[in-house]
Amino acid sequence: MAEDIKKGLLGIVVDETEVSKVMPEINSLTYRGYAAQDLCAKCKFEEVAYLILNGELPSEKQLKDFEKVERKERNLSKTLLESIKNFPKKSHPMDVARTAVSIMGLEDKETKDNSPEANLRKVMRIFAKTPVALAAFYRIRKGKKIIKPKSNLSFSENFFYMCFGRVPEKEIVKAFDVSLILYAEHSFNVSTFTARTITSSLSDIHGAITGAIASLKGPLHGGANEEVMHMMNKIKKPENALNWINNALDQKAVVMGFGHRVYKSGDSRVPTMREYFSKVAKVKKDKKFEKIYDIVEKVMIERKNIHPNVDYPTGPTYHLMGFDTDFFTPIFVISRITGWSAHILEQHAANKLIRPLASYKGNSYRKVIPINQR
Numbered sequence: 001m002a003e004d005i006k007k008g009l010l011g012i013v014v015d016e017t018e019v020s021k022v023m024p025e026i027n028s029l030t031y032r033g034y035a036a037q038d039l040c041a042k043c044k045f046e047e048v049a050y051l052i053l054n055g056e057l058p059s060e061k062q063l064k065d066f067e068k069v070e071r072k073e074r075n076l077s078k079t080l081l082e083s084i085k086n087f088p089k090k091s092h093p094m095d096v097a098r099t100a101v102s103i104m105g106l107e108d109k110e111t112k113d114n115s116p117e118a119n120l121r122k123v124m125r126i127f128a129k130t131p132v133a134l135a136a137f138y139r140i141r142k143g144k145k146i147i148k149p150k151s152n153l154s155f156s157e158n159f160f161y162m163c164f165g166r167v168p169e170k171e172i173v174k175a176f177d178v179s180l181i182l183y184a185e186h187s188f189n190v191s192t193f194t195a196r197t198i199t200s201s202l203s204d205i206h207g208a209i210t211g212a213i214a215s216l217k218g219p220l221h222g223g224a225n226e227e228v229m230h231m232m233n234k235i236k237k238p239e240n241a242l243n244w245i246n247n248a249l250d251q252k253a254v255v256m257g258f259g260h261r262v263y264k265s266g267d268s269r270v271p272t273m274r275e276y277f278s279k280v281a282k283v284k285k286d287k288k289f290e291k292i293y294d295i296v297e298k299v300m301i302e303r304k305n306i307h308p309n310v311d312y313p314t315g316p317t318y319h320l321m322g323f324d325t326d327f328f329t330p331i332f333v334i335s336r337i338t339g340w341s342a343h344i345l346e347q348h349a350a351n352k353l354i355r356p357l358a359s360y361k362g363n364s365y366r367k368v369i370p371i372n373q374r
C-alpha cells in the first residue's frame, strides 16, 4: 500500500502567511486583515497594491510617493520594446508577459540582490513595466502605433490609454480598478505557490514571477476568465443559455468560471464584481451577457450546487470594456504581481527549501544491459 498521498496538496498547510486569508467569520477574502470588498468601496488599486506589498494602507504622502515611483518606472528599455515588436504576432499575451518579465530580469542591475530593499525596488519596476509591455503588444499585433505611458494618469487609466488611445468613462475605470483589487492576492493558489517554490531555492524575483505567470496561464487557474468568454460566445444569445448549460452538465463538462478549491459555497469576490459588471453593461447599453450570466449561474447552483468564482463576472466585464479575450488573463497578471511579490518577500524572510516527497511506483531495481545486447 502506497503512502498516504495528498494529490494536489489538498488540505495541506505548508507554511504561514500574513498577506491574505479567507476569513470564515466574515465569509470574505481579506488582505492584511481588510475585506477585499471594503477595499474596493473605499480605495483605488494603487492603495491596495501598497497595502499588499507593505503591510499597511498608505497615508496620502506614502501613496503619492508610491505612485511617483510607479509612474517613473513605466518606461521600457529599447531592447525590451524592440523584442516585443519582433515577437510573433500570434503569441498568446500571457507568453508575452512571461517573456517580457524574463527580459526585464536580464536587464535589471539588481537581479541577483535578494535583499528586501532591492526586491521592493525590483517589484516596482516589474509592476510598472508589465502593463506597458502588454499594451505595446496589444497595439503592435493590431498594426497600430505604440502609445507611450502618461505619468499624469493612474495605473488603470494609463492601461486603457496605452491600449485604446483614450481613457474611458469613470465608471469603466472604477470597474477595472475593482477587478484589479479583487485579483490582487489569494494566498497559496497555484501561481503564488509556484512563485514561492522558485523563491525557496533562493532564485531571483524575475524568475519567480516568470514562473508564476506560466502557472496562471492554465485554464484551471487564471485562464478561466478567457474560457468564460469563449463559453458565452458559444452560447451567443440568452435564449440559448438554458439548453446550452443543461447539455453541458448532461455531458459532465467542467463549466469554466465555476467552482473553487477554497470557497465551496460561493466566492466572496463575486457579488462585488457582479455589481460592477452590471454598471459596465449599463454604460455600454448591452445586457446580453448579463442575461446569459444569470441563466447559467442559476442552473449551476440548482443542478450542481456549484457557485461562480471571480473569473465568471470578470470575463464578460473585460469583453464589454473592449479588451480582446486573450488579454483577460494578462490583466489578472498586472494585478497579481502585487500578491506574488508580497509572498516572494515573505518566503525570503523565513525561507525553507520546498521539496516534497513522491511515492515511487516505477520499476524495481534492474541492471543496465549494454546497448549491443538489448
Ligand SMILES: CC(C)(COP(=O)(O)OP(=O)(O)OC[C@H]1O[C@@H](n2cnc3c(N)ncnc32)[C@H](O)[C@@H]1OP(=O)(O)O)[C@@H](O)C(=O)NCCC(=O)NCCS
Residues within 6 Å of the ligand: 219, 220, 221, 222, 224, 253, 254, 255, 256, 257, 258, 259, 260, 261, 262, 304, 306, 309, 310, 311
Ligand atoms: C477550480 C477547480 C479546479 C477546483 O477544483 P477542486 O477543488 O479540485 O474540485 P474538483 O475538481 O475535485 O470538483 C469537485 C466536484 O465538483 C465538480 N465540479 C467542480 N467544478 C466544476 C465546474 N466548474 N463545472 C462542473 N463541475 C464541477 C467536479 O466535477 C467534481 O465532481 P465529482 O465529485 O462528481 O467528480 C474546479 O472547480 C474547476 O475546474 N473549475 C473550472 C475552472 C475555473 O473556473 N477555475 C478558476 C478558479 S478561481
